[in-house]
Structure formats: structure tokens, C-alpha cells
Amino acid sequence: ERSDLLVVNNLAAVYNHAVSALHGVSLRVSRGEVRAILGANGAGKSTTLKAISNVLSAVRGQITAGSIAFDGLDVAKTKPSDLIRAGLVPVLEGRHVFKSLTVEENLNTGGLGRGSSRAEIASDLERVYTLFPSLTRKRKIAAGLTSGGEQQMVAVGRALMARPRLLVLDEPSMGLAPIVVQSIFDTLRKLNREEGLTILLAEQNAAIALRYASSATVLENGATVLEGPADELRNRADVREFYLGSS
Numbered sequence: 138e139r140s141d142l143l144v145v146n147n148l149a150a151v152y153n154h155a156v157s158a159l160h161g162v163s164l165r166v167s168r169g170e171v172r173a174i175l176g177a178n179g180a181g182k183s184t185t186l187k188a189i190s191n192v193l194s195a196v197r198g199q200i201t202a203g204s205i206a207f208d209g210l211d212v213a214k215t216k217p218s219d220l221i222r223a224g225l226v227p228v229l230e231g232r233h234v235f236k237s238l239t240v241e242e243n244l245n246t247g248g249l250g251r252g253s254s255r256a257e258i259a260s261d262l263e264r265v266y267t268l269f270p271s272l273t274r275k276r277k278i279a280a281g282l283t284s285g286g287e288q289q290m291v292a293v294g295r296a297l298m299a300r301p302r303l304l305v306l307d308e309p310s311m312g313l314a315p316i317v318v319q320s321i322f323d324t325l326r327k328l329n330r331e332e333g334l335t336i337l338l339a340e341q342n343a344a345i346a347l348r349y350a351s352s353a354t355v356l357e358n359g360a361t362v363l364e365g366p367a368d369e370l371r372n373r374a375d376v377r378e379f380y381l382g383s384s
């Protein structure tokens with residue numbers, strides 16, 4: 138369908154040629170939506186996002202079946218750097234902030250490789266500081282000396298410097314205080330609503346994800362078991378019981 142920016146079809150993946158991690162993950166992300174991937178620890182969320190970013194081989198994993206298309210591009214045949222240039226920009230687990238570089242140097246690395254002018258990079262940088270005002274005061278500080286929440290903002294800001302068309306986030310809430318999580322999700326919502334940025338995020342925290350996402354895909358044991366609009370899933374008894382901690 139024309140409105141689908143990302144189509145994952147019946148994906149299977151293994152680690153170390155043996156451990157089966159995914160066997161039947163299907164999901165679609167349409168233009169302009171915020172889609173959440175939900176699931177318990179080990180359900181396959183991170184593996185799915187690594188496959189979508191084509192970085193599975195870096196952790197001794199590989200796709201064994203299925204397909205991933207980003208705007209018609211065959212993801213498995215496209216280098217991660219080329220995916221970023223095409224607009225598929227991931228913020229993966231652990232954030233991978235360069236701790237000894239300053240906040241601003243970290244942000245600037247996100248603008249490399251796009252062939253932007255200095256003026257464009259400067260204006261993108263100002264935009265990131267507008268979105269994450271608390272980074273402004275820390276621009277000259279080593280990223281490793283900032284808080285976990287600020288490091289997550291640096292990771293997201295650096296991704297924004299690459300001008301994504303699809304921003305992919307693995308557990309943006311991980312290890313952060315609720316108020317920080319909310320502020321980051323508010324910023325993501327703003328990017329989606331005001332700039333039409335399409336977002337795909339994996340979350341173990343289903344409550345917050347379903348509050349901010351427009352739709353969700355639920356994984357269990359490496360396969361898609363449910364998908365639908367966020368408000369529909371939020372009202373399902375099974376989702377409430379297993380993922381929202383209420384019945």
C-alpha cells in the first residue's frame with residue numbers, strides 16, 4: 138500500500154546460527170503514524186529493530202526468512218549507512234552516545250554523511266536545542282557526564298540531525314525516571330504532530346507506549362500475535378491483564 142513506509146513480512150531471525158529469536162514477525166508502519174512494538178522481555182522487540190536497521194550481523198545474528206521493505210528499498214540488501222541516508226534512522230538499545238565527546242560533538246556526528254551545508258547543520262542543531270532545552274546548557278560538556286535522560290536526548294537529537302523519515306527507537310523509557318520519560322515522549326509526540334515524523338518504537342512499558350502511539354504490534358516469543366489501533370488495544374482485556382497490569 139502506498140501509505141506504508143515500512144513493511145515487515147513474516148520475518149525470521151537467528152543468533153549464532155542456532156538460537157531462534159524471531160519466527161513470524163509481521164508489521165507495517167504507515168506514513169505519519171507512531172507505532173509501538175510491545176512485548177515482554179525477550180519477545181523479540183530489539184531483534185526486530187536491529188533487523189529493520191540491518192545491524193543484526195554485528196551481534197552475530199542473521200535474517201533467515203521474510204522481508205523488510207523501507208519505502209520500497211530492500212533493507213536486508215542495504216548498508217546501515219545507506220539506510221540512514223534514505224531516512225531510516227535508528228536509536229538502538231544502550232543509546233551508544235560517545236561519552237568522551239561533548240553533547241554538541243555527539244549531535245554533530247548525526248549530521249555527517251548527509252552532505253549538508255554548514256548552515257543546514259547549524260540550523261538543525263538549533264532545532265535540537267529547541268526540542269531539548271536542557272541540552273543547551275550542556276552543549277560543551279562531555280556526554281558521559283550528563284544524566285541518563287540527557288544521554289537519551291542526545292541519542293534522539295543525534296538521530297534527528299540525520300533528518301529521518303522514519304525514526305526507530307528501542308525502549309526510549311529504559312532506566313529513566315517517569316518525569317523524564319514523559320518529557321521525551323512529549324517531544325516525540327510534538328515531532329510527530331507538528332512535523333509529521335513517522336516513528337516506530339519498541340517498549341516494554343506498554344502503558345506509556347499506548348498513551349503516545351497511534352497503533353501497536355504485540356510480539357510474543359518472536360512472533361506477531363496482535364496488532365491494531367492503540368486505543369483498541371488499550372481496551373482489550375488480555376492486553377490489560379498481560380501488559381498493563383490490570384484486569
Ligand code: ATP
Pocket residue numbers: 152153156157158176177178179180181182183184185196341
Ligand atoms: P528485551 O526487552 O529484553 O530487549 P526483546 O523483546 O527486545 O527483549 P530480544 O532482545 O529481541 O527481545 O530477544 C529475543 C530472543 O533472542 C531472546 O530469546 C534473546 O535471549 C535472544 N537474543 C537476543 N540477543 C541475543 C544475542 N546477541 N545473542 C544470542 N541470543 C540473543
